[in-house]
Amino acid sequence: MESKLLPKTIEFNRPAKYKALKRLGAGACGETVLIHDENMDCYFVAKKYSPVFAQSESPDDFSELLTRFNYEARILFRLNHPNIVRVYSYYDYREFHTAYILMEYIDGENIVDFTRRNPSMLDNIFEKIIDGFSHLEEKNILHRDIRPLNILVDQIGNPKIIDFGFGKRLEDVHEDAGKSITLNWWCETPPEFSRSIYDFQTEVYFVGKLFEQIITEEGLSGFKYLKLVRTMCERNRDKRFKTFSEVKNAVIAGQFEELSxxxxxxxxxxxxxxxxxxxxxxxxxxxxxxxxxxxxxxxxxxxxxxxxxxxxxxxxxxxxxxxxxxxxxxxxxxxxxxxxxxxxxxxxxxxxxxxxxxxxxxxxxxxxxxxxxxxxxxxxxxxxx
Structure with a gap:
């Protein structure tokens, strides 16, 4: 039986249709919307690329920004970890000067609010967050915007790292490291900012400061990994954990002592x-x-x-x-x-x-x-x- 050659391009002329439910947020790069796939009965988040700061740019500059948006979406598409938001697809509407990223919808709340109601779950949340950032580190991806609103916890206590609008591969960070350093940070910034340094050791610091804030505000003196968090928050880089892999190994070592x-x-x-x-x-x-x-x-x-x-x-x-x-x-x-x-x-x-x-x-x-x-x-x- 003669086999037919596959066409060079396969086009689906019955694209999926989604029902827009509500706007979840908006920022300088565009807005995010909760949508529902009626056919599959699933909820997703659609992130629309429509940067305010690009409206005054030339068409060529806008096209370059859109290309970078596509590049960052491709990086995130390759991530698959239970504690990192999943990116499912990318829709390019360059002719209309925009694009959409289709992402996993997390029905939860930010880590600070969740922990305030469920303080006993912080140990487990910490372990999973470290595992998630260790996975990003293994893939050479920096988040670059670590803050309470960008870590959501679902109804069963599973944390998710979200919002990679500033995410970059490590080798690309030198191009615009200043964008991370000049953000309106929610806590005291590390001393390496004075030398325009932003790397994985910097991310270790910000994750440590996030948990330090939760522990202090909620008075969680019995937090299992208090000593690790203090080392993560060291301002002296020589005393601070260098990588999330080191933090993960320290977590595992602590568990090793508890298991016979x-x-x-x-x-x-x-x-x-x-x-x-x-x-x-x-x-x-x-x-x-x-x-x-x-x-x-x-x-x-x-x-x-x-x-x-x-x-x-x-x-x-x-x-x-x-x-x-x-x-x-x-x-x-x-x-x-x-x-x-x-x-x-x-x-x-x-x-x-x-x-x-x-x-x-x-x-x-x-x-x-x-x-x-x-x-x-x-x-x-x-x-x-």
Whole structure:
């Protein structure tokens, strides 16, 4: 049977129609509207791009602003995290000098108002917010407008980071860092603003100040992560957490102390972590880590099946590749016993999800201690290689 070629362009001539319900807000860049998809019976938020400050600009300048709006929407479209507002689609009406972003609707209230009524839930909210900002950091995206109104909490206590109107990739921030620094901030700004610095360590500061404000105003002296928040708010950058990944690891470490691991579980983890660290010589500074359990366990499973009859795992760099997404150097003469892999894999599978997360974060912290070096363009035959 002859197959037909797909058309170069697929056009749906029955576009979805939405019923506008109410205006949710308006700002310098336009307005947001609550809409309802009658066909799917779902609520969404439509953000219309109609910047006040661009009305006096030339058509070319306006087109450039619209292009940047599209670029930022594309960045956010790739984010998928339970504590970050989801962007579903982008509608470009350049011929009418506007565009729309279709986003998830969060039926909730800002974090300050929610916590005032539910102070006992702040510990859990803090953990989820740190996880959300850690995800943004992993994707190299700065929010740049952290304030109470931009963190909503739904009816069941799940927080969502919203409003990325100022969001930028880290590599693009140098172009207009001043926009973040000159915002009308709601709290004391960090000292690095005097040097035109805005980075992830700055975002750590503002998230810390947000929780500091809530703790102080509500008198929540029993807040579980009070010590971490104080370190996040340090004005001295040398004493402040540098990244959200560090804060997340500190949260995990605190949970580790509360959960008991058997001697056998601890021994299996330490043998695996020690051996993995032993075979790795150095890691590229730009390298990211794999944090998805659904990818890590099958990856280790496959390596074990291919090595279970051997005393040592052939090419142990494959084990490192399960956790390291990027370049690294390793020693070829350092063995990795198959029994160590077997015991760790068996232990990992037997643990509940919260303990699996603790084991993984501890392992990634161990990898963070490995030397960080850029790979040389011309490699020689010496080991490690």
């Amino acid at each position: 691991f058997s001697p056998e579980e601890t021994r299996a983890y330490r043998s695996f972590a020690n051996t993995l660290s032993y075979i790795i010589s150095s890691i590229d500074p730009s390298t990211k880590y794999e944090r998805d359990h659904d990818k890590i366990t099958p990856g280790l499973d496959a390596i074990y099946r291919q090595s279970m009859l051997e005393e040592n795992v052939p090419r142990p760099n494959r084990i490192a590749s399960v956790f390291i997404r990027g370049s690294f150097k390793y020693y070829t003469n350092h063995p990795f016993e198959t029994e160590i892999l077997k015991n760790f894999l068996s232990t990992l599978k037997s643990l509940p999800p919260d303990k699996q997360s603790i084991v993984l974060e501890n392992l990634l912290t161990r990898l963070d201690a490995v030397q960080r070096t850029k790979p040389k363009p011309d490699l020689d035959d010496d080991i490690p290689f």
